[in-house]
Amino acid sequence: MRFKLVPLQILFCIAFFISCTENLNFNQINLELEPTINVPIVYFELNQNNFLDEFNQEISAVSDITVFRILETTVLKENLIELKIDFEVENGFNRMFLVKMFILDDNDNITHTFNQFTIEAGDLNYTATGTILIENTSEFLNSTRFRTDIILPPTSTNLNPNIEKIFKFRSSGTFYLRF
Amino acid sequence: MKKYILFLILAITTSINSQQQLSFSFGEIPQNLLLNPGAETNFRSHYGIPVLSNFSFTAGFTGFTLADLFLNDSRDFNLKFEEVLKKIDSDDYININTVIEVLSAGFRIDDRTYVSFGFYEELDIITYLPKDISELIYYGNEPFLNRPFSISELVVKADVLGVLHAGMSRKIDEKLTVGGRVKIYSSSLNIETNNNFGTITATNNNINIVRQTLDNLDAEIRTSGIIDSNGDANQSSNDIFSNTLLGGNLGLGFDVGLTYHFSHQLEFTGSIIDLGFIKYSKNTRNFTAKGNYILDGINFEYNTDDPSDYWEQLEEDFNENVRTEETENSYISSRPIKINAALKYSFGKKRSKFFYTKTHKQYYYNSIGFQFHTIMRPLKPQFSFTSFYEKSLSKKIHTKFTHTINDYSSAIFGFATSLQVGKLNIFGMLDNILAVTDLASANNISLNFGFNIVID
Numbered sequence: 025m026r027f028k029l030v031p032l033q034i035l036f037c038i039a040f041f042i043s044c045t046e047n048l049n050f051n052q053i054n055l056e057l058e059p060t061i062n063v064p065i066v067y068f069e070l071n072q073n074n075f076l077d078e079f080n081q082e083i084s085a086v087s088d089i090t091v092f093r094i095l096e097t098t099v100l101k102e103n104l105i106e107l108k109i110d111f112e113v114e115n116g117f118n119r120m121f122l123v124k125m126f127i128l129d130d131n132d133n134i135t136h137t138f139n140q141f142t143i144e145a146g147d148l149n150y151t152a153t154g155t156i157l158i159e160n161t162s163e164f165l166n167s168t169r170f171r172t173d174i175i176l177p178p179t180s181t182n183l184n185p186n187i188e189k190i191f192k193f194r195s196s197g198t199f200y201l202r203f
Numbered sequence: 204m205k206k207y208i209l210f211l212i213l214a215i216t217t218s219i220n221s222q223q224q225l226s227f228s229f230g231e232i233p234q235n236l237l238l239n240p241g242a243e244t245n246f247r248s249h250y251g252i253p254v255l256s257n258f259s260f261t262a263g264f265t266g267f268t269l270a271d272l273f274l275n276d277s278r279d280f281n282l283k284f285e286e287v288l289k290k291i292d293s294d295d296y297i298n299i300n301t302v303i304e305v306l307s308a309g310f311r312i313d314d315r316t317y318v319s320f321g322f323y324e325e326l327d328i329i330t331y332l333p334k335d336i337s338e339l340i341y342y343g344n345e346p347f348l349n350r351p352f353s354i355s356e357l358v359v360k361a362d363v364l365g366v367l368h369a370g371m372s373r374k375i376d377e378k379l380t381v382g383g384r385v386k387i388y389s390s391s392l393n394i395e396t397n398n399n400f401g402t403i404t405a406t407n408n409n410i411n412i413v414r415q416t417l418d419n420l421d422a423e424i425r426t427s428g429i430i431d432s433n434g435d436a437n438q439s440s441n442d443i444f445s446n447t448l449l450g451g452n453l454g455l456g457f458d459v460g461l462t463y464h465f466s467h468q469l470e471f472t473g474s475i476i477d478l479g480f481i482k483y484s485k486n487t488r489n490f491t492a493k494g495n496y497i498l499d500g501i502n503f504e505y506n507t508d509d510p511s512d513y514w515e516q517l518e519e520d521f522n523e524n525v526r527t528e529e530t531e532n533s534y535i536s537s538r539p540i541k542i543n544a545a546l547k548y549s550f551g552k553k554r555s556k557f558f559y560t561k562t563h564k565q566y567y568y569n570s571i572g573f574q575f576h577t578i579m580r581p582l583k584p585q586f587s588f589t590s591f592y593e594k595s596l597s598k599k600i601h602t603k604f605t606h607t608i609n610d611y612s613s614a615i616f617g618f619a620t621s622l623q624v625g626k627l628n629i630f631g632m633l634d635n636i637l638a639v640t641d642l643a644s645a646n647n648i649s650l651n652f653g654f655n656i657v658i659d
Contacts, residue, residue, distance in 0.1 A: 047274060047643060048269055048270070048274060048642070048643050052273065052280050055281060057341055059339075059342055060342070060343040061344055061345065062343070062344055062405055064411040064499050065411075065500050065501065066501050066502075066503055067410060067411040068503035074505055086507075088503040090501050090514055091514040092514055194410075194412045195500070196413040
């Protein structure tokens with residue numbers, strides 16, 4: 025019996041101790057999650073009627089604003105590193121437009137301003153990107169509103185209410201997070 | 204005596220990486236009755252050493268190894284994680300199961316009938332690895348435009364429960380022994396989600412640069428014992444344990460099994476375990492979400508006469524199209540059914556053993572056979588196919604060598620021992636000998652041992 029048992033004991037004891045000294049390190053779990061989330065933001069289409077009043081007189085600027093509450097979530101507030109916003113504009117008018125965009129807080133304080141876009145007449149492929157680094161503008165995390173001003177500078181070419189012209193604006197945001 | 208002490212050390216150390224099912228149809232272990240209530244018993248009575256009569260721990264995972272993540276090299280952990288994320292698929296899973304037998308005993312009513320009963324605690328967790336959702340959380344959707352991320356891969360089932368049981372095995376004739384067991388489950392904690400549907404996809408389109416589509420979402424998570432009626436998730440471990448003592452959600456289950464001798468040398472054993480259910484009605488909290496939604500962003504209308512609250516409209520529109528609900532409804536969950544079967548052929552030198560009835564029975568010192576084990580899991584059954592060779596070294600010492608093919612590996616070599624020291628029965632099992640020398644590359648780690656007083 026001794027002959028049969030001793031080799032087994034040696035085999036398993038060696039195996040057991042070798043298994044305990046495996047080259048594993050469970051302290052190295054320092055996983056950093058850095059997801060990038062792409063979401064649509066604001067889009068709109070304007071035609072010539074948006075820039076004409078009831079007397080067919082030109083309106084020099086139109087403006088709209090929306091509330092957004094996503095930055096109130098703890099996940100974004102604590103982990104947002106950078107926000108990149110892509111813009112695409114198609115200007116079907118034979119007039120130039122200026123686009124101003126502001127991000128505001130609840131008290132209408134500006135938390136971020138994008139560079140003004142100048143969209144030349146007939147430019148159907150205007151693209152631009154705005155980048156917000158949170159570490160440089162921490163007040164951005166208090167933002168709750170997004171406003172756009174579309175300005176139609178006066179020229180000698182007047183808008184014709186009977187000829188349809190379209191101004192398209194599209195935007196998407198890429199949120200860079202780090203956990 | 205020295206031999207027995209050495210063998211006791213061996214039994215404990217070698218059971219570091221074993222599997223409970225290895226003991227099916229092996230030796231004369233009282234715990235065989237938990238795996239097959241129709242197992243033959245040749246002892247007068249047995250008494251489990253409280254808490255130590257049967258302890259098993261199994262942790263297994265498919266799709267990757269510990270070395271893939273935790274090898275002590277200089278490589279960045281994120282890089283290793285990304286490689287694992289690339290390797291796994293939605294069929295891969297992590298499974299943890301622990302059984303601690305608190306009380307166990309049995310006694311013979313007559314020559315043909317043996318009654319056993321006891322109480323054990325069980326923790327069972329299986330979570331399939333949702334590759335899509337994991338990649339979405341890890342990378343975000345930006346690198347995967349036009350790829351639908353499936354929510355259906357989210358499959359989890361976790362239970363903490365106590366099981367009070369009583370069973371009986373009865374010898375019908377020289378060839379056939381049958382048995383059954385009744386179980387009362389008391390679950391203190393449950394979380395499960397399965398049969399979820401839906402995808403989330405980011406695409407390009409003409410309306411805006413990006414469109415987010417939530418398509419055919421139908422998801423539900425059921426929980427019990429995690430959030431109390433006040434909405435707090437503050438159950439202590441004492442609460443969880445005490446609720447397993449018939450204070451939790453109750454359920455009923457049955458085991459059935461048989462042993463049949465085709466001849467003196469050819470034996471078939473089979474059992475179906477945990478045919479039962481638990482009704483969850485205490486501290487239940489269920490979450491559902493159902494619907495479709497397309498998000499193109501906020502459409503500015505530039506209507507100065509009637510300015511819109513776009514954000515409120517967006518929230519209302521989403522809530523109208525994607526219905527979410529939180530309920531405290533009770534629900535029923537079935538236990539994971541296990542099926543065991545073994546065919547054993549005995550041969551070689553015979554040995555005789557005298558029993559309580561003053562009769563004697565002949566055993567063979569050697570046997571070979573096949574055994575099959577399956578457990579019903581939420582996504583699909585897990586199968587194990589095992590071939591084995593049993594060798595009795597003496598009347599008191601039995602050994603079993605196995606080769607198993609299952610989800611984890613096709614080369615799992617196992618070893619089991621059963622030892623009788625006076626009236627003390629000790630068993631221990633090792634089910635992955637090759638992995639012991641290379642734990643880093645192993646997919647499963649398990650432990651099973653027990654101490655029982657057995658009176659012939």
